[in-house]
């Protein structure tokens with residue numbers, strides 16, 4: 157299985173090379189030349205552990221990894237770092253199923269992929285005889301940054317630099333990042349928003365002069381952002397796993413279709429569900445949930461993607477995104493895997509901030525339903541579900557639950573539905589607790605966390621306990637325009 161770029165048909169590289177490069181030199185994203193079909197039966201996966209299933213799914217994509225290499229990566233990733241043996245438990249609540257993807261080190265779903273990416277990357281470097289030190293350069297809207305830092309901290313042969321919007325992440329998210337340990341970790345706040353950070357990082361990846369100077373000093377970039385195929389592939393696993401758990405618990409019959417609802421920002425998580433569906437997972441609808449930054453809702457409704465609008469800071473900051481990078485992989489596919497067509501759309505997005513797909517391409521969106529949740533609706537959903545069943549969900553998951561409610565009311569579809577629960581409520585304790593009782597807003601951050609623990613009847617996760625007293629180790633802030641200068645400073649070039 158080789159990988160090609162969404163922007164040039166002549167690219168064809170191995171999986172390990174695609175993981176190392178992160179993004180194609182032409183600015184495109186790597187995609188498998190075709191989406192592989194599952195070569196296992198649904199019945200067979202019903203009894204598999206997360207690790208076994210991860211191997212079955214990932215081996216279809218990472219074909220140049222040996223069995224030993226891939227199993228080694230999986231074993232080192234999905235171990236006692238997770239606070240439950242199930243890795244991603246499925247919780248039945250409010251007449252639906254919540255796939256809890258937040259049991260890793262940093263209590264958000266990014267851990268699912270970022271626990272394994274460092275192992276995939278260092279294995280890929282070994283396979284390709286890379287001697288340079290690998291510099292992970294990442295822009296984060298909050299959760300990726302910490303999950304990447306935790307994954308790469310003190311991994312030999314790597315260094316990690318994370319840029320985040322100084323005023324665009326939650327206090328817990330920021331504290332988690334700036335207290336990160338590890339001599340190879342660097343965290344920088346920028347004065348802009350997430351899109352500025354992402355654009356700045358993308359520019360550096362495409363900067364030939366910078367690449368040359370780095371190479372002279374024995375460095376090379378790689379990306380831990382969700383555009384890396386090494387992030388996308390591990391995320392496909394848990395959609396199969398949720399299906400396996402539903403089968404195991406006799407909630408569905410083999411072959412029965414399910415809906416999957418995903419709170420969406422950069423479109424990586426839901427794209428993984430789309431890949432799972434195209435591999436053969438029985439899916440009826442992929443429900444794409446946005447917050448008030450509803451570019452995707454508008455896109456699904458009109459076929460026009462338009463980022464020319466105000467950027468809204470919401471209580472679900474990891475979804476505060478106006479350019480959903482991974483959407484490019486879907487555009488490429490519904491354009492008939494046509495790199496030229498896709499490139500024209502992406503050029504229009506860069507130059508005009510918008511593009512409009514053709515009528516025939518719109519037919520390719522039939523698997524999706526898009527909607528969004530306002531801030532008020534999101535808070536009301538948290539309260540409603542808590543009142544109804546004592547289950548406390550975070551703000552991102554609440555966006556998804558709200559949109560799923562809208563979908564159900566609109567369509568009367570009763571297909572069993574899995575909602576991707578992307579963060580622990582402890583990560584967004586203030587928003588969550590104030591949704592349940594606005595009077596709590598006067599409490600201090602950590603008092604709120606204790607209150608949440610009491611309310612949800614869930615112990616405070618280790619990831620939160622850790623930062624209670626941890627010293628700040630990173631306090632660099634830079635102007636958006638100075639990102640390259642900052643990186644050069646860190647690398648001493």
Ligand SMILES: *Cc1c(COP(=O)(O)O)cnc(C)c1O
Pocket residue numbers: 264265266299300382419420421422423424425426474475552553578579
């Ligand atoms: C990153 C993130 C999302 C959005 O996922 P995408 O793959 O970027 O669409 C949703 N919720 C949480 C908690 C996240 O960290």
